[in-house]
Amino acid sequence: MAAPRSTASRYASFVVGGLVVGVDIAVVQEVVRWRGTTPVPLAHECVVGLINLRGQIVTAIDLRRRLGLPGRAVGAQAFNVVVRVDDRPVSLVVDGCGDVVSVDGPPDAPPQTLAGSARELITGVHQLDGCLLLVLDAGAAVELAEVTADLGAAQGKAEPSHAPGGSSR
């Protein structure tokens, strides 16, 4: 997205399964309280379902499962962090929201102790007061390999047209 104006990076911070995760503030569209989802049978296991975001239908991905963490207790509170990736909104379901954090300097390399899928999604860490901020690659988090592999270019959508279009009267 936007080129950083200085070395400072700004992250929206969230809590997921006890971890503090930061997402580049530029990709976060909004945060809404969890109000249940409409499940999508047969979908990828990380897809919790669909939410109705003011008339727009947004796919919600359970960030716990995406990171290979244990599932959330039934009835526990949760939030939809709606991120914009490839110009479409996707919700990452997290346990709690923190502040926007400004950090100077580049992140350190992620710890080697991260498990499985988390290793691909966490691109670095920042040392904060009292905790580690794991930097999440939101773009990668909303790519579900098995699903996008062959069917990604969802059929039914006409291939992008080079038409003069762009406007309508």
Place this chain on the structure above:
Amino acid sequence: MTSTATSVAATGCAAEGEADDGMAEIVAEFLTESRESLDQLDSDLVELERAPGDRDRLSSVFRALHTIKGNAGFLGFAPLQAVAHAAESLLARLREGDLPFDAPRASALLDAVDAVREMLDGIEADGAEGGRDDAPLVARLGLLATVAGAAAETDPAQPDPSQPAPAEPGPSELGPSELGPSELGPAELGPSLAGPSLPGARQPQSAASRGGEGAPGGCPAAGDEGEHSSGPLRDATVRVDVDVLDRLVDLVGELVLARNQLVQRIRDTDDAELAATAQRFDLVTSELHDRVMRTRMQPISTMWSRFPRVVRDLAVTCGRQVRLEMEGSETELDRSILEAIRDPLLHLIRNSVDHGVEPAEARAARGKPAEGRLTLRACQEGGSVNIEIADDGAGIDVERVRAKAIAAERDPERLDALRNMPAREVVNLIFSPGLSTAATVTSVSGRGVGMDVVKNHVERVGGTIEVVTAAGLGTTFKIRLPLTLAIMPVLIVCSGGQRYAIPEDSVVELVRLTGSQSGDSIEQVAGADVYRLRGELLPLVDLGAVLGRPERDAEEPPLLVVLDAAGRRFGLVVAAASEIQQIVVKPLDKLVAAVKVFSGATVLGDGGIALILEVDAVASRAGILAGDAGRPAPAGKDLPPAGERTCLLVLRVGADRRVAVPLRDVSRLEYLAASAVEHVRAGRVVQYRGRTLPLVSLPALFASDHVAGSDVAHSDAADSDAAGELPVVVTEVTGRPVGLVAREILDIVDGQVAIERTACGGGVVGSAIVGGHVTDLLELTELIGSTLAPPSPGEPDAPGTTRA
């Protein structure tokens, strides 16, 4: 903390955009405007080539290019300006009448339009025209603007039109002076380009007389877009970003939902004033919804305006003379549908020019005018739009299609069907995969891919396509499309506590299974549910099971939604259904679009979400459409006889002998009392629904083939006495009901079995291994024909009647 994140995100975005917003906006507007002009230029230039005397059109072309040049100069796109300037200079000379508007000049101008278009693409992609070298093109335009008309027809200018300069950035070392006959095999391209100059030269007289009908091509709506100088009309329209429109549609959709909830609540109150207000609110909302939906509609001319150019270029490439006529280009369609059918239409047009319209000599020989006619028609009819692409060419050779289909058919059973198929149906086989009747593979079409893709594209947006042809007179493709994709009537059903939407056009009927009925009429045949609906056996699919949520509501008697999937009916078992609703279809994110069972989603009146079921996908997931019914069997797939018989009813006819019949041929399964069987001269019959039902004993037929004679007696004894009840398969394949007596009805299996074809005769077409047993496959028409006598004369020695 939530709000912090949100507001910060918002301001961040705003700051980011501020820097170069103004300029970017101007460039974006320039791109949009210029592209619209270019489309209009394409068709205007083609029209001018036909009717060079049309001064008004020439002026409008001149003005359009002038505007592009001016804007490009203002925005600092020098190369673009240079090309536009060269084209404009040529046009100026043409307008003054100094030079004739001939084919080479038309080609050069069209090439200039292409070059400008490519540069616009470049500007959109990375802000610059790209490393192009348009000097050759500019030089060519310059040359054509100076050389006198006579000279243009002879040597110096002639080779130039063959320069495909705009297509590729010419090699930079080639200076303008060097360009000429040496480059890029003009010998090969020259003649084909010289061709169109002939009609062009002949045109003036005929074009003048035709002026009136030629003009509709440049439909009024498109004309307005191109006219940048015309005042009042321009003010009547406003350019709106598509994203804004889409968002507006979303918001109105939400408003409608809120209205639904509100109005429902208010209806229950006694406040008359409030009720009146609610009613007005209701009406206004509906009206608003309707209007907003209409903003997404675009006249079909936005797509068609390009076609004259396409047809002209194709005609040149294919060496044909083709006149394009367009009717009803003001017909409006949802823009998403327009986009979806752009490629299919182009393909059909290509086909018509390349294969439909004959070369001039052939046309002359048939007494047709040398110039072929291609007509595009569009009109609205109720909730759909019809589009026709008609040519007056050779027509499709139906017998050749038939021959090709027969050659491609690997299933001997279908050959007869193909031979006897009426021509009207045969010709529609061209939409089958891999069937092309093009004698020659040209660069334009005829590789055997395409028509099936065309059909797919059209069907994907809910349309249909068919072709009508008359030998020697021409071919017409008829496409029928829904007006809009955004709104669709659906039936909302419930399963596993979730709601799903089924497109109304695949719903045939609803059947409520009351307690007693459900026990009676749902038959469990070895795990597969079948329901008898008015004599037809309907395979049942439990929606919950298909979706991997098998728990079914025990208390609620299930509801059957009879669906039609690609011509095949099946019953979908759901817990409940509500009424048909108009819904706003929302696409699914690619994350979930991969689940093919859903084609989209919608927000319901209460704010909840329902997934839209893709009926064909549900059927194939449930194994109903295992062979992709409705099409001729694709090569290399093992399908049972007749291609679409995917379900087989397996019967036991001897101690260890099994046969299978296509479930499609089965009307009913009955257990009849053995004592009810009566013997008449023609064989055994039973009274059944007030008629006599002739019986064919399968054990007698088949068990005797392999087993010793004693078994015949045994099997029949088993039939009539020991069992007490005879399992009877009622079929009507021969036009009257016939009962096939089996020992036992075993199973219904999916047709994905490897079938070995054997020529056994007597109604056996082959065998397969089904569930670990060798099973003979029966062809009922033949079996019954060879077994049962015709109703009156009687053939007492027919095999099935020997025991009589």
